[in-house]
Amino acid sequence: MVKLFVILLSAILVNNFVLSRFLGICPFLGVSKQVETAVGMGAAVTFVMTLASAITYVIQYAVLERFGLEYLQTIAFILVIAALVQLVEMIIQKSSPTLYQALGVYLPLITTNCAVLGVALLNIQEKYNFIETLFHGVGAAVGFTLAIVLFAGIRERLVMSDVPKPLEGFPIALITASLMSMAFLGFQGLL
Amino acid sequence: MIGELLTPVLWLGAFGLLFGGGLAFASKVFAVEVDPKVPLLKDALPGANCGGCGYPGCDAFAVALAAGEAPANGCPVGGAAVAEKVAEILGAKAETGERMVARVICNGTFENAVERAKYYGVMDCREANIASGGSKGCQYGCMGLGTCEMVCPFDAIHVNESGVAVVDSEKCTACNKCIVACPKNVIKLVPASKGVHVDCNSVDKGKDVKANCKVGCIGCQICVKACPEKTIGFENNLAFINYEGCTECQICVQKCPTKAISGQLEKLREASSEN
Numbered sequence: 213m214v215k216l217f218v219i220l221l222s223a224i225l226v227n228n229f230v231l232s233r234f235l236g237i238c239p240f241l242g243v244s245k246q247v248e249t250a251v252g253m254g255a256a257v258t259f260v261m262t263l264a265s266a267i268t269y270v271i272q273y274a275v276l277e278r279f280g281l282e283y284l285q286t287i288a289f290i291l292v293i294a295a296l297v298q299l300v301e302m303i304i305q306k307s308s309p310t311l312y313q314a315l316g317v318y319l320p321l322i323t324t325n326c327a328v329l330g331v332a333l334l335n336i337q338e339k340y341n342f343i344e345t346l347f348h349g350v351g352a353a354v355g356f357t358l359a360i361v362l363f364a365g366i367r368e369r370l371v372m373s374d375v376p377k378p379l380e381g382f383p384i385a386l387i388t389a390s391l392m393s394m395a396f397l398g399f400q401g402l403l
Numbered sequence: 404m405i406g407e408l409l410t411p412v413l414w415l416g417a418f419g420l421l422f423g424g425g426l427a428f429a430s431k432v433f434a435v436e437v438d439p440k441v442p443l444l445k446d447a448l449p450g451a452n453c454g455g456c457g458y459p460g461c462d463a464f465a466v467a468l469a470a471g472e473a474p475a476n477g478c479p480v481g482g483a484a485v486a487e488k489v490a491e492i493l494g495a496k497a498e499t500g501e502r503m504v505a506r507v508i509c510n511g512t513f514e515n516a517v518e519r520a521k522y523y524g525v526m527d528c529r530e531a532n533i534a535s536g537g538s539k540g541c542q543y544g545c546m547g548l549g550t551c552e553m554v555c556p557f558d559a560i561h562v563n564e565s566g567v568a569v570v571d572s573e574k575c576t577a578c579n580k581c582i583v584a585c586p587k588n589v590i591k592l593v594p595a596s597k598g599v600h601v602d603c604n605s606v607d608k609g610k611d612v613k614a615n616c617k618v619g620c621i622g623c624q625i626c627v628k629a630c631p632e633k634t635i636g637f638e639n640n641l642a643f644i645n646y647e648g649c650t651e652c653q654i655c656v657q658k659c660p661t662k663a664i665s666g667q668l669e670k671l672r673e674a675s676s677e678n
Contacts, residue, residue: 284411288418295422299429306433 216347218403219340223351225399229327230359231392236327240360241385243318250364254357256318258350261328263300264293265349268332269342289332290324297323327356363392438469440492447488448478453556455479455578468493479503480576502595504575505560505582507551509589510602510665511544512565515617527553532586540615543605545589551581560590594646599656599666601626606639613661620663626655 229235236257243253268289276282301319305312322328331352335345366388375384444465451461456477458464467473468489475493476486482502522531522538528550531537537546547566559574560581568581572595582590589604601620605612609621622640634648635655642664644655656666 279414281411281414284414287415291415291418291422295426298426302426302429302433305435 216344219344219347220351222403223348224355224358225396226403228355228359228396228399229330229352230356231389231396233330235330236325236356239318239321239325240356240363240389241382243321244360244364244367244385247361247364247368249318250360251357253318253321254353254360256322257325257327257356258353260293260297260300260319260322260325261331261353261356262346262349264296264328264332265335265345266342267292267296269335269345272336285336286329286333289329293328293332294323327352359392359396363389366392438466440469441465443492444468444489447481447485447492449480449485451480451556451576451578453480453576453578453580455576455580479578482576503577503592504572504595505570505577505579505590506572506593506600507545507560507568507570507590508600508602508604509544509567509587510618510663511539511541511616512567514565516541516544516566517615522548529584529586537587541605541607541612541619543587543589543607544603544616546587550584550586551590554580554584556580597644597646597649597651599644599649599651599653599664601635601642601644601663602665603641603663606641608640612640618661618663621661623660625658625660626664629654629658 223229227233230237230240239253239257244250271288271292272285276285276288281288297319301312304319331349334352335348338344338348340348367385370384370388379387445462448461448465454460456464456473456479458467458473464473464477468475468477471493475490476483478485478489481489517540518538519540520538522534524530524534526548528537528546528548531546531548536542539546545567547562547568549562549568551560551568552562556578557574557576559571559576560568561571562568568590570581570590575595577592579592582588582592587604593600603612603616603618603620605616605619607615607619609623612619612621620641622637622642624637624642626642627635627637631652631654632648632650634645636643636645651666651670653666653668653671656664656668657671
């Protein structure tokens with residue numbers, strides 16, 4: 213039980229996927245102009261990461277290891293995740309138009325999100341069991357959501373503030389991200 | 404050797420085939436019917452995404468059109484041409500509305516309007532309006548700092564050298580952006596075909612208007628009485644034209660003692676020379 217909690221907390225704060233592992237930077241910078249869209253993106257990532265963790269775990273141990281194909285891990289996972297996202301998108305569109313309206317735009321963006329692939333690969337690397345894999349997936353996704361929503365909140369205010377001309381837009385966003393990353397370093401002593 | 408090469412190819416090929424087949428099957432099972440009109444409508448719309456129709460962008464407007472919630476002539480930018488195309492797709496007759504354009508109903512140029520102060524703040528009408536209503540004596544007129552010019556996506560409104568914003572009616576698409584942005588509410592939509600307008604927005608009493616501007620409406624109501632069509636109304640110390648009845652006879656333009664009504668006086672002269 214304690215181990216699960218440690219995995220969860222470390223994925224959210226200490227080894228935050230965006231701010232200390234530097235995975236998923238593309239959506240982190242691209243979809244963080246408004247808190248509202250950032251929350252949508254975070255929700256979509258949470259959804260896909262959790263599912264992808266579970267599915268890739270099954271693929272790894274039921275197929276790849278059994279047939280001695282571990283070297284195909286990366287490419288097989290990419291294939292699985294891409295197909296999974298497509299399938300999920302179709303199912304959501306059919307079953308819940310409201311959820312599709314909220315997540316729909318962001319789902320295709322996640323297809324090739326390296327954070328999703330990263331969490332799948334790390335699960336195997338760390339030799340987690342199935343339950344631990346799920347916790348790690350959820351933790352990583354919550355960490356991503358936390359980072360992107362906080363960042364969006366800061367960027368919303370940045371628009372209003374007086375930024376030196378050469379730093380307007382992306383430069384100041386990158387500086388902000390680096391400061392956030394340093395701030396998250398403070399969590400290193402937590403565990 | 405060849406076996407080592409073939410194994411991953413075959414495995415991944417099998418994976419791909421499996422997933423591809425699964426997705427193809429799923430796309431049949433979970434197919435969602437999209438109204439085939441929507442993509443057609445999207446193509447017919449201008450794609451400026453200005454929001455003039457009241458929907459967030461052309462896509463949303465197309466969906467509303469297909470659902471029958473929006474009128475076929477709802478796109479002010481596309482005008483009659485787009486309304487016709489849209490109506491054709493929807494299979495309905497186009498109700499082609501009168502083409503509207505924005506008009507700055509103020510002629511308070513540097514020469515005409517009295518300045519009561521100098522404004523040295525941020526060159527934006529909204530800022531100036533906060534600073535005790537701008538620099539002009541008249542509190543209702545164009546301040547000429549060009550906020551409308553800034554928000555116009557079609558380059559159709561410009562502050563001229565005499566300090567008043569003027570709309571280029573050829574370029575104007577009646578998208579409402581300037582009307583919303585103007586802190587003085589001095590920009591109105593008028594029918595593009597009409598040439599006679601009351602160019603004053605002041606609801607002050609005649610005496611105050613007179614003190615602040617040479618060409619303001621002083622509320623004498625001479626135009627109201629003189630109009631042969633009885634189509635000029637009067638409210639809040641300000642004359643206004645009901646465009647539906649206006650025949651552009653130019654009589655009000657001629658009679659107005661302060662020249663607050665603009666029109667084409669040369670038309671009147673032509674008419675009288677013909678008689």
